[in-house]
Structure formats: C-alpha cells, structure tokens
Amino acid sequence: MKNDAEGVKRRSFLAGIATAASAAATAGAKPAHAAVAAPLKRGPLSPREIALEMDPVPAVTEGEHVTRAGSDYMVDVFKSLGMTYIASMPGSTFRGIQESFVNYGGNTKPEWITVLHEEISGAMAHGYAKAAGKPMAIIVHNTVGLQHASMALYNAWADRVPIFVLVGNVADASTRRPGAEWNHSAIDIAELVRGYIKYDDSPASLVHFRESVQRAYSIMMTPPMGASMIVVDGDLAETPMRGPAPAIPVRHEVRAPVADPQTITTLATMLVNASDPVLVSGRHARTPQGMANLVRLAELLQAPTIDQLGRMNFPTDHYLNQSYNPAVIRSADVIVNLENDNLFGVVGDVLDHVERSTRMKIKTGTKVVDINSELLAGGGNYQDKQRYFSPDLSIAADAEATLPQLIAAVESALTSERRAQNTARAEKWRSAFTARRLADKEDAAVGWEGTPISVPRMCMEIWNAIAHEDWSLVSMTTFLSAWPQRLWDMNQHHQYIGHAGGAGVGYQLGAAVGAALANKERGRLSVNIVGDGEFNCMPGALWTLAHHRIPLLTIIHNNRAWHQELMHVTRVADRRDRNPAGASIGTTMDDPAIDYAKVSQGFGVYAEGPITDPSRLAAAIARAVKVVKAGQPALLDVLTQGR
C-alpha cells in the first residue's frame, strides 16, 4: 500500500461493506464490527462505492517500485533456519517470496531446486533429510499444489521425517485475482494435510511469521519428527514492510527426549541378566553415532541384533547382525525394540490366510521392552501405527538419544562373570552369521545365468562396480529380497537410508534424487535401484537430475508389472479356484513394454536398455558408473525376475 492512511482507508471501507452485508442479513442485530467500521451503510452500493471496489486505491502507484517487500523479511527469517535447499514447482501464489528467495536472498541457503511436480518436491525432501541428516524445504502452490504434494507428505509422516513446507495462499478474498486464484485458495489450506503433518500456522503478520517459522522448525525436529507447514499469505508477502524489520532471534536446537535414569538402570539390569537378549531396531539410527552406539550396546551384551531397515541401523557385515535368523526371536528372553513402529510384527505374525490368523513367535515368559518416541505421537485418521502389543516395559523416549545412558548403565551392571560369558556367546553368533552368509551365497548362485536376470545377480553386478567407491544406496530393498543387506558389506551409516515409511508408491525416484543431492555435497556415489511401477509414478524427477547436474545411478528393476499386486491377485484367484492368469489384467505393463531408456534420454539423462542378457550387465553398469562419477545422472533398464 502506498501509505498507512490509504491502507486504513481501504481496509475500513471493506470492513464497512462486510458489516453492511451482515446487518442486512440479520435485520436489526448489532453489527459485530460496529466499533471499528466506517459509518454503517444500508441499502445498495452507490455508483462511487462500486467504482472504488472495482478499482480500489492502489497500494503502489504504477511506475513506483516496491522496496522492502514483506517477503524479503520472510526470507531473512527463513535463512535463520540454515536450510540448504528449497524445492518447488512454480505456483503464482508464492511468486512474491520466490522472487525474494532468488534475488533478495541470492538463491543460496536455501538454493532453489526446480521440479516438475509437487510430489517430487516432497519425496526429494524426504530422501534428502535422511541422507543429509538435516531437513530440506519445499514450497507449493495452494490447494492444487498441496494436493499434489500430499502423497509425499504422507510417506514422510509415516517415516517420521522432517520437511519444512511453505504453501502459498491468499486469505483476503477481496484481493484475490479472479479465476484460478479463487479456485486455488482455501479458508484453511492446511486442513488438506493436517492429519499427517506435525504443525501448521497461517501467519497474519510478519512478526507472526517469524515466530511461527521458528516454532515450526523446533516442533518438526523433535522426535517423533514430521513435516511442519507455514502458509505464506500472498498479500503479506507482496505488501511493502512498514517500519523497522523485527529482530530475528538466534534459534537453538531442540534436545530429544531421553528416558529417566531409574528406568535406564532397570532396563540395563534386565539386559545383563538375560540369557538371550535381542535388540531390534526400526529407525533408531538417525546419525552415524546412533549406529555406532547400537553396535557398542550389542557387543557389550553379545546380543544378536535385528535391523528392520527403517534406517541404516547396524552393519550388515557384523556377526551380531542376525536380521534373517528367525531362531533369534524364538529363543529370546528379553527383546528391546528401538524405534520400530511394528512391535507386534517383532513378536508375532498375522498370516495371509483366507481367515487371517495370528501366530506368536516368542516363547512364554519373554520380556519385551519398547523404547519409542512413537509413544509421544498423537493419533488421527491414518492407521500408521500397526497392531498393538503390550510390552513389559514401555519407555516414551527417543532411542538414539537414550542409548548413551543405557550403554553406560549396562557397562556398570556387567559383572566379570557375565563378561566372561561373552566369548561363548560371540562364537555362537559368529557361527550363525557364517552359516547364513554361506546359505545366502548359494541361494544367490541359483539361476545366475538365467533370463530374465536374477535379482541377486543384478545386485551383485552393481556391488562389484561400486564396492571400492564411496557409495550410498538411496533406495529401499524391500522388493529386492534385501539382497544388498545379505551380500554387500554395508557398514557406514550413509550407505542406506531406509524405506518409504508409508509404502506410498511414488516415493522412490524422488527420494533418491533428494538423497543424491545430499550426497553430491560430499562427492559420494548414489545408487538407486527402483522398480518399474515406482519409477512410472514420477519419471519427471529425472529432469531435475539433469537440470541441476545431480549424479545418480538409477537401475530399473524392471519386471514389467506391479509385481506385489500381481502376486496378490493370483493368490486370491487360486483360493477361489479361478483362473490365476486373469491376475495379469491390471497388474502388468508389458503391452507395450515401456522403453525406459528413451524416457530417460528424453529428460536429458544418459541411459541404456533394456538389458536382457546377464553377461552384458557388468559392462553396462561400468559405463553408467563412469557417467555418474563424471557428475551426471545415468539410468539402466534391466529386465529382471519378479523378485
């Protein structure tokens, strides 16, 4: 607005209009805004009033420039968070702050990352946060943009990953441009996603914006983590700032919740006295130190550890990694569950029979302990909590933050006699680990020369090309039968980033791009093994790789199907004694077969494929790795077995 007087003049006028309408509707009731409104007008608007509404007093006279835009201050506030990137597909509602980010803010910290779809923004931020160990921001257009992003936000919610979301909106209906700006605005824009974000606010002033942004960041980063969203009002962003800029306080990191000392001592005693203690980790290791601490605890107790692969929790080449040894749970007398959201799945199964049945895996008397920040999360519409099991000791705390104290307590409680038992325990688990590795190697050998290419063959050819690099697997291994975890030496926290969380298809490629962006900062080779069904949700993410020169090796695990669903429908057909071949309708993608190399090349990314001959795979991977090591993305389409 040109000046305060004019601003007040226009606001008062509009309030008067609203009051007049209200008064007309309530016929004699006292106007709600009578104290601040202009003199009450009754009856139809005069021609002058209509003219003024249709052509209101301009905030800035044409020909004058806006200096000190509100969005410039917003960018200053945002920079106080120290975030490196902000991803976005364009949207007119946030044009003001976009211009401020790139011109006023110098397009650095955060740097603007361009994507082709808002779901890619969300998935990128999801993968980036896990790989970088710090959050990333996205900014989306109101209603339609946020609807696009919502799937990715749900995955991040279920995976307890922080994303800072900015969303444009225009609250003041009288200032919206006609057409799309109306269609895309909402009374309560956050309502679209409130069921799966941690915090949101719609600041009405710049001071309000400053306070809510910093609050949003702190809440987002408190375990259990999750996205926070701040609405950027278009008027607030584009209106010139009045008076001096409000000071921006220094922000301090939140300390994660830790279990109380007495409870830690109780748990340490349980573990030390257990004959067969077992540690189970879901996504407890947010940092390298989190993984190192779990190894330390396991070694102190010589306790087998099961990694549920929500994060890189435990080295795959450590003999105490007994993730694929079902005897471990059956024989356990104490099980400690660390940030794994499916405690029931640790101790029992729900079998996929015609009539679903439950089978318990633990023996009578086994004590179960749950250290889980999940206990601090609220409930809602979405059923992301898995079936309930009542543990013997339930600790509402962050497991990673609690482990140092637990380790100290265990060290204190270990007697020399108990320590002496560790030699025999270690020998037992070394032997079990070796037997499992041998069996896995032999299983991988079966069908080695066959076509379609076997999944372990594909995984091992990749491993052979990256083992001597500084590498990071930025994709989940659920549909690879976890062959990388079975046969690769994965012993650094950055070598795996976990899965989608919410199992929402569409996560993988976007998350891999985000993680590769994080790894690019460190010169690390990122590898993404993605199913064709996943890939097809967001192939446009390839363009962002090419545009921003993000090196990423993508291997398409191409079984020409949504294979999980194909197996499901076949199973149901068999149970009903009906044609199993009918299951291919609606679950396969082989007519026509999609040419992923052409798709990739169309987005500006080097690609080869389809590769059908296993003997050609090694050379193709070597060529692709060379491209990636030169700083560019590359893609290989590999025709594979279903699993």
Place this chain on the structure above:
Amino acid sequence: MRIMGLSALGVLITAIVAFSGAAPAADSPGKTLFSVNGCTQCHGTLGQGNKSAGVRLAPHPLPYAAFVSQLRKPRGEMPPYSAHLVSDRDVAAMYAYLESIHDGKTAAQIPLLAAVGFGNAGKPSALDGLAAGRTIFAQNCASCHGAAGVGGGLGPALTGERTRKNLAATVAFIKHPVAPMPALFPSKLSERDVADLAAYVQSL
C-alpha cells in the same frame, strides 16, 4: 481357457525325466504351465525362489508326492491349486520342468559370489572343523531348513537335532530320508559329504 488349452496339449509325463545340458528345454509345456499358472511370480522362472515371496523349487525339487501335496493342500501362505486349475497331468509337466533344471555354478565358481566375505565373523575354516558340512548344508539344505538350520522354510528347524538323533542316526536319515525331504545320497552327496553334513547338523 489358457490353462485348459495347455492341459489339452496331450503331454503325458509319468516318468520324471531330467534334461541334460546347460539349460532346460526352452519351451517345454511344463515351463509354460509354470509361468501361466503364476508359479514364476513367487518362485522365479527357474524355480530359484527368493527370500520374500517363495521358496526355492529347483534344482532338486521336493519328491513328487511332497510337491503334489504342497500344491494341492499347501502349508504356509501359499494358495492351493486344485485339479480344476492344474490337472494332474499339468502338475507332472511342471515337475518335469523343475527336474530338468540342473545344478548351475556354485557360489565358489562365481567370482562375484566367491568374493563375498564373512564380515568380522571370520572365514568358516577359521572357526571350526565344520566348514565342509556347513557349505554342503548351505547349498542343499538351507532353502528348506533355513540358514544354520533355524527353520523358516518347508523343513523343520534342526537346532538341537543332536538331542533327537545321534550322529549315526543323522547319517542314516540323510541317506534315507522321509518325504518330503529329498534323497541326495548317492546321486549328489558322497559318503564323505554325508558325514560332513551330519557332523555339522549335530553341531547346531
């Protein structure tokens, strides 16, 4: 219709014939049936199985009676296949296909797998005198009995087997198993192999 059509091919396979050579017959009726009936979805086109959907079926499939039993009245989460869906003749054809899949290279013969180490557990030979038996177990038994005999597949867990059978009884059972366990002696395992294997099983 596709299933009935394939059943009507007139393929009568009563004897179990193992194909020789480097690969199974390219387009055998059994191979086609194995695919169109959806078996390949969980067990792979070569019956190699995988850790997340279906157990290994080849090479060395279960004895025929056990194979039919698992197909008609399966244990675990596998759905049943009735004679309406897969005729006895078709089952025989599929079994013939699985039988035709012979041993490929072992892990030790594949450089990429041979190079896979044992992390900080140490090499098997450095642990004890059971390395040979452990390797034989991994190659032949683990797909049903689980790695280190912990169970998890079609076969029972073998941990603590020494409390149920002594060494001689274990040797005898390996040589003359009760269905569905396949007999690998003497066609695949030698006397020495059986002895090493039994010693390893006794250690579990």
